[in-house]
Amino acid sequence: MTAIPIEYPLILSSALFSLGVFGVITQKNAVRILIAIELIINAANINFVTFASYNPNADISGWVFALFIIAVAAGEAAIGLAIFINVFRNFGEINVKHLFTLREV
């Protein structure tokens, strides 16, 4: 059994990263922005796993980091969605385009 070339997962991760950045700079709904950020985090995760799997020093701390990142993403998603619900209760929507009250103060 031979492993796949290292280029393939790297191209996948750069595609996911670019899509994530594209989503963050074009979307207006906060939940959609957070989904785009999840794409960026997944791209980073693919990179960590790839670089650890193909590591010439057999250093697999990248795998450990990948596990930690999933847990951190869980925490971040939990707090983020709580914030969104809180904003929705106050404003009635979570479209970042319409959250302008602070600018006027």
Added chain:
Amino acid sequence: MSEFQIVIQSFLPVYTLLFGAVILLILDWTIGKKPVHKHIMPSISIITLIVAGYMVFIRPKDPSSFPGNPPLFYFGEFYAYFSLLAITAAFVIVLSAWKDMELELSLGVFYALLLIATAGILIIAGAMNFIPLYVGFEVLSISTYAMIGFKKKSRAAAEASIKYFLLGALASGILLFGISLFYGATHSLQLTSAVNVLNVIGTTKPNAYGLFVMALLVVGVGFKIAAVPFHVWVPDVYKGSSLSVTNFLAIGSKAGGFAFVFKIFLLSLITIKSGWAPVWAVLAILTMIVGNLAALPQVSVTRILAYSSIAHVGYILIALVSYAHGATEMATIGALYHLMANIFMKGTAFTVVLIVVYQTGGDTLEHFKGLSKRDPLTTFFMTIALLSLAGIPPFAGFFGKFFLFYSAVLSGDTYLAIIAIMMSAVSVFYYARIIYVMYFQEPSEANTETKTYPRFFILLFALTIGNIALFFGALFLTPQLVEFGSKVAQELAQFII
């Protein structure tokens, strides 16, 4: 000492803070409904912080004895200094939140989050590997997101929390991608591993790949420390969140962010310093100019202080540039000293804004009119803080700026020092405007409230004494200060093989 003992002793400050947080939660669930809890929670936080500060001093004397090969943590002077910064900052926040937050429900959760955020800064300061560094960074960020949105009924706080959260999450995603590329280049997540594997990101000058990694890391940390052009969130978030949390963002979170920046740029990326030094120089210039000029037309004092805190980030960024260009000792002294001075100055200023908001219901210059006639002592403390922010002796802000600018001169970046001095001169205008309004204008009819709060008085008094003591400390104990700075600089340099 056995390995286990060393680990336990090294982590004692963090454990103390977490233990305090758990106690606060248990109290919150048991006596959280009784009116007395609004005094018990801050008192327990203060005791926890004092014990944690003591624990920092009794950590194991040989910091390299931490187990693991290579060790994941290093509890040396850098760690001790930033721990004390974080604990002092948390102390200020507890005393100002004592009054600010007293009407909120489940106060125990607020102070628990504050203690956990402080623990996050301690972990950042001690980490020598990207995994604990990043996890500590996220501990700090996540607690801060929750603290900003803590006043749930307030629309402004909700908006501030969503803005800070979305930008913070994006920044941490970009930072992660940068770290992943760095890991691919160096085959190790150890902060100091880059020195062994130079070929991929560039030996002395970064190649295209190294530049890209550097750009991702600069964007990621730039959001956290609010360097221009990643500063757009600062005025809104500072204005929207309740003032004690704003205080934490301006002094505690900033210290953690700078610990993070120093760890990444002065340890990991030091080999390609010729690549990032110009980038940070440009960002420092932009930050100083934008921060100071944008503060001029503002009428809300919170916003003025928010922009002035952006400007101060610019001054501290000078230290990074001059460190890269050889003035390592003076740059280290300047950055560490200015972060401490920042706590005393910004802590006082935001606390006074808090008092004025309580007295008059607003924070614009209109509400500061004639403050000296209503409340002379508060005005006096605010004047000292503002003069210190402007960099006028005999206050700590003077030596903070002096060391930073002098390090720029020593390293040959005189243009940075000249721009910084010019911008400091500009900053005198808006600080003087607040002082002028406070002393020489009549208070409006509506604002005649003279109620003072003894807890705030103690806090302001302590901060002002600290401010002046820091100045005279730098004046009379210069050899010791230089010795400490060179010790920290050596500690940072010893990892570079």
Added chain:
Amino acid sequence: MGWFLEANFILIGIITILMAFGTLSTKKVMRAAAFLLLTLVGVALTYLFLGFEFLMGIQITVYAGGILILFLFSVLLTGHEEFKMDLEFAKENIVQILISILLFFTLTALMLSIYGNYQLTGNELVLQAQTKGLTQDFSVALFSHFNYVLPILGVLLFSAMLGSVKLVLREEEL
């Protein structure tokens, strides 16, 4: 055998990218979450190809199973709004589209220039997995070298839990 693996990986990669594009372009937020689920599963399969089957399990259970439920709930609780990715959207966001495409090509070119002709011994490492089991290596690393970092992760999840419970819980008026 090698070409079969590669073809499979390319297929899964293309599907993952399409699903990721789906999360951004679909009309309803709920569908975006569904597309995110498929993206996450695609990424999980990628981990299998990279020789890390344990993280595939974690990704599917924690990420696709746990975090996605959070997203679904937040979509349910925050209401829907329609979003259309049509020609008008493309005209409005032409700069952003160009930036993203440029970012993709720059990033790919940079990574391939470094790693394309970079001799790695990854094959041997993944071959080792057949005999030894990489999950074992991983757990040894996690619980010996990184055992002092795991509690910090607990602290992080603890603070996230505290904060989100406080923010979401309805409290009676004071």
